[in-house]
Amino acid sequence: MKYLIASLALIASPLAAQDFSEGSNAKSWNLYAEVPAKFDAEVVDVLCTLTGDCPDDCGAGKRQMGLVRSADGVLVLAMKNSQAAFTGAAVELAPFCGQTVTVDGLMLDDPELGANNVYLLQTIQVAGSDPIKANKWTKNWAAEHPDAKGKGPWFRRDPRVNDIIAQDGYLGLGLDVDQTFIDENF
Structure with a gap:
């Protein structure tokens, strides 16, 4: 304290x-x-x-x-x-x-x-x-994630981010909620 x-x-x-x-x-x-x-x-x-x-x-x-x-x-x-x-x-x-x-x-x-x-x-x-x-953050990130090479922002290729999205969806509310949101808005 x-x-x-x-x-x-x-x-x-x-x-x-x-x-x-x-x-x-x-x-x-x-x-x-x-x-x-x-x-x-x-x-x-x-x-x-x-x-x-x-x-x-x-x-x-x-x-x-x-x-x-x-x-x-x-x-x-x-x-x-x-x-x-x-x-x-x-x-x-x-x-x-x-x-x-x-x-x-x-x-x-x-x-x-x-x-x-x-x-x-x-x-x-x-x-x-x-x-x-x-x-040097981006260079360090690339060295730590050699399999995440590619174009676009790092966070779209980050395995940690992609694992969370696969589990909880883009909105963080679950895959079903994501699908409903996509169906209603896109």
Whole structure:
């Protein structure tokens, strides 16, 4: 419980409204409430930070990764990398778990939308090295699923997605409901 209370305080901190745009080279996505943000942060396993469930390997890339900003201790939720799909932040950040890095990207912060400290990661930089583009999720996915080659979006070929659709239908309500929907609408 103490982890949860401390973590909620980190996320809800009034210091979250600080301006971190200075020095940022982030490219705009033209999203409402986006602001360029470059800052130093420790890469953390979010589940570990929130609950205290902390495997040695930070979840082996299977958990959501976050950033505890050095300037104010706020937990920033890294939700995507620089690729078009909302994927990839965990893949990009996992190799740096426990390290302090400099990240550059876009912060979404709008309480009316329920978007607080949501981060779109574009580059990661370890002290003394050049920034690394955060764009390897698709390549990693392709390497993990060599039998899913083909044209079109990755999710149409992902065996995990296709298994769920085969079991529960496209709507997630069962194959019979899917068929009724298709018959009535197409």
